[in-house]
Amino acid sequence: MTSAIADNQANKQAGPLIVHVVRQFLPNKGGLEDVVANLCRQLISRGYHVRVVTCDSLFSDPGRQLPPTETIDGIEVVRIPWSGSSRYPLAPQVFRHVADADLVHVHAVDFFFDALAWGKLMHGRPMVATTHGGFFHTPKYAAIKKVWFNTATRLSALGYNYLICCSQSDARLFSNIARNRVRLIENGADVSKFANCAALEARRRIVTIGRFSVNKRLDRMLDVMKALAARHADWHLDIIGAVSDLDQPTLEKEIAARGLERNVSLHVAIDDGSIRNIIARASLFASASEYEGFGLVAIEAMSAGLLPVLNANDAYKALAETHPALMLSDFSDPETAADTLTAAFERLEADDLSLRQELLSDARAYAWDEVAQRYMDVYAETITPKGKSPQLLRQRGQVA
Template sequence: MTSAISDIQAQNSAGPLIVHVVRQFLPNKGGLEDVVANLCRQLIGRGYRVRVVTCNSLFSDPTRELAPAEMIDDIEIVRIPWSGSSRYPLAPQVFQHIADADLIHVHAVDFFFDALAWGKLFHGRPMVATTHGGFFHTPKYAAIKKLWFNTATRLFALAYAELICCSLSDERLFSSIAGHRTRLIENGADVGKFANCAALEARRRVVTIGRFSVNKRLDRMLDVMKVLAARNVDWHLDIIGAVSDLDQQTLEKEIAARDLSRHVSLHVSIDNCAIRNIIARASLFASASEYEGFGLVAIEAMSAGLLPVLHTNDAYKALAETHPTLMLSDFSNPETAADALAAAFARLGAEGLGLREELIHDARAYAWDEVAQRYVDVYAEAMTPRGRRRQPLSQRGQVA
């Protein structure tokens, strides 16, 4: 393994080294992991060297230790021990793997964001961070989180050349503590993965995709399906994801308790080919999630030609501002959300392929080659010595 890593480094020795620091990465599956992996692949294609420093076990299976070093898709992965909470994993060995970085890119606001900011006094590397929704995943401990955000996070943010916000809601939030150092770069999506694969005719079949975690509110999604199934026996829901803080057995019990075994199918840790086959039988995508950093999975659903019906969280509301074709509803009210899904089905029947083509067209704006170039521009500016950076137009010609 060490030899393979050395070979890759030798092949790309001329390019700057970008060290990505993220709490979970491949082989784990999720929105954050997908974003980092896709960005790394794009950077490698542009001649950069990349390294991902991450925790040495999956939060869904913390007792199984992963290899300390591995290459996946030409991405150098270094895994380090951690302790504490999965929301704030303590992993001080991160400092051992950043000394040769030309730039450090921290993903999410957690221990790594705070520790690397504090440690900049010693490591001195230029840094940027992508917010991925911050740490406001649930309303739990809201007062403490708000206090921490406005004090500690505000202070640590000073260490970063830019805070890259992956949604309008993030930009609004982080601009309050970082001002002009925030930049909106909405997440890229692999719009080719499920491209144009949804059913061509309107069907009462819904797909929801995401890790099995409490904030995804699959319980509410099941409550909505109970209402829909009572109205029409053709309604069906496919739940696709990987175990997180909810396990498969718990979800199966929730499905059985609502007598939905004929109307809900659970698909655990299946590959993209199997997901495509499921989407091919569906027309609608739904998410009851209370919190999203961006809404990446909704973009992937659009690329497939599925019409999304989304809970009214901040990220989804911001996404709908840009793409009014999307539909929002309050999934805390099963009848209201059921009405929205029924209305979405009716729209598909009435608007036909025109609506499908609009969804697919809108998703193409999130193609990774476009998004990666925006990150490359940020990196170039952050790695340029301060005195050599180009001044904003508004400041040119002014005398200091």
């Protein structure tokens, strides 16, 4: 801790120190990790000093040794021991690495959210949190989760100056416990990563991207593919992601059980260049996910020129309200979802690329430079000393 504080004092001229606390970070890949990494890169480019405090192993690969400290893309990364569940990792050493922060930014609602709130009398740092969907990722234990949310989470929320919600559905939920301290900042997306790379002509080829998690309902996606393949042999699905609570052998068995070896390809932990090459052969994106905190991957799909067909969960419904080009369906009914994907293909087949331009234009609104500015505005309001202007703080890039 002493070294970190000394380093921060030496970097004060570079702007405030924002300490991000998140249970998983790079080199792990996922929506949460991408959001934190992209926000940190933006902050560094604007003169902030940033540190990420995270767990010292990957939940998907617990035997892999990660260094306790590392610098990634200019981001100071500190990894600490943890125990317990990956959903609620216990990691009390977090307090050692926030004492010198000008502001602590907690990502997701888990142990860190609760512990840093209850320990605020000890560390005394101003704090904001981004909800990232809370902990309602699946309907499992829904009654217990609701009780926890209205008791423990409500009390923990008192420790935060602002709760930043990354979707309309999150904002509605957390307004019940934090009221006027809720701020809506929809997630940014790296819209340059796969920019405009999808096939120009309509193809019966679908991409789905995300962790191999139960709530992503890849089983339902495969049931839909079975229905599509029965209608036309050209239908193909590329499943791209990293192992989570589903492993590769399990998914391979699911594919084989449906006789889809020729219609489905599985791509595990591949790099962005490889993903781009797969998207270049596709026209559609699909997600059968039961729950999403925001739907970041759908925005990235739009930026590539893929037409998304999404399961009608709350986050995707909210996204479709803003972007009417998106198509919703019920993936619990394979034939219904197959009908929607067929209609999406026919829509692209009849299109003169105006739909593609709409998708690309809608995705550009989520560029990280704009989203980062919204976060900086919240930071400025949080750490501005009394009697000083938040605008003056933004211009100076420093705190008193």
